[in-house]
Amino acid sequence: MMAKTISVTIPKNVPNHIAIIMDGNGRWAKKRGLPRLAGHRAGTENLRRVIRACVEFGVKFLTIYAFSTENWGRPTEEVEGLMHILEEVIDKEIHELKQEGVQLRHIGRLEQLNPQLREKVLRSVEITKDNDRLTLCIAWNYGGRDEIVCAIRKMIEDGVQPKDINDDMVSNYLFTAGLPDPDMVIRTSGEMRISNFLIWQASYAEWYVTNTLWPDFDREELLKAIISFSERDRRYGRLSNCNE
Numbered sequence: 001m002m003a004k005t006i007s008v009t010i011p012k013n014v015p016n017h018i019a020i021i022m023d024g025n026g027r028w029a030k031k032r033g034l035p036r037l038a039g040h041r042a043g044t045e046n047l048r049r050v051i052r053a054c055v056e057f058g059v060k061f062l063t064i065y066a067f068s069t070e071n072w073g074r075p076t077e078e079v080e081g082l083m084h085i086l087e088e089v090i091d092k093e094i095h096e097l098k099q100e101g102v103q104l105r106h107i108g109r110l111e112q113l114n115p116q117l118r119e120k121v122l123r124s125v126e127i128t129k130d131n132d133r134l135t136l137c138i139a140w141n142y143g144g145r146d147e148i149v150c151a152i153r154k155m156i157e158d159g160v161q162p163k164d165i166n167d168d169m170v171s172n173y174l175f176t177a178g179l180p181d182p183d184m185v186i187r188t189s190g191e192m193r194i195s196n197f198l199i200w201q202a203s204y205a206e207w208y209v210t211n212t213l214w215p216d217f218d219r220e221e222l223l224k225a226i227i228s229f230s231e232r233d234r235r236y237g238r239l240s241n242c243n244e
């Protein structure tokens, strides 16, 4: 059967930075009578499609929430499986990502990961650092509160004076230093919560929640989200341009 192609015009104002809470892998697997890890594998496969679509649509930054500081509370088998999948993905994909012009970044704490995985993540970041087609930022062992705690600790260690603290300084002490704030946060699988993701950075992001489970969130689904974004009126507390 021929693949169904939907030709929809890509809007002009594509978000510069999209952040995704990739949720619903477990439910995707359950619906098929498969183990949860099969859902995580399908979710990982899907990520390749979404990365490709981001490049096609001209998105410059993609941040993905892949493992939260709270996900350590899952059964050991699932946590270990997820760590293993990350390692495998790096081994299998890093050269292609490098060739495609993708720059890898990591946000979160690496020190709790096993040394071999930690090294792999650091090396992937290092070897792709000159790429600029798409920055793919992986939130792994990431928590928004943990990030803020780390930032406060570091500011105190650096002897920062209270009068010198402002929004920009705080942003520069976060794991995301140097990255623009996300313009849109997408959450798949229908949950209406932030789950400790980019709680500082997403203060004015547009939200898009879909019931589609992450492994099924394909190019067309991403395009729908981008179209929805393009129709929003971002007021930042001011008045709409049309009302001036």
Ligand code: IPE
Binding pocket: 022, 023, 024, 025, 026, 027, 028, 066, 067, 068, 071, 082, 189
């Ligand atoms: C998201 O899918 C991936 C991770 C949190 C690692 P889930 O594993 O949370 O899937 P559901 O929410 O149980 O369906």
Ligand code: IPE
Binding pocket: 021, 022, 023, 065, 066, 067, 068, 071, 191, 193, 195
């Ligand atoms: C958020 O999903 C974390 C990731 C997608 C990595 P969760 O499934 O862990 O979030 P909750 O538990 O539903 O809030």
Ligand code: MG
Binding pocket: 023, 024, 025
């Ligand atoms: Mg979930």
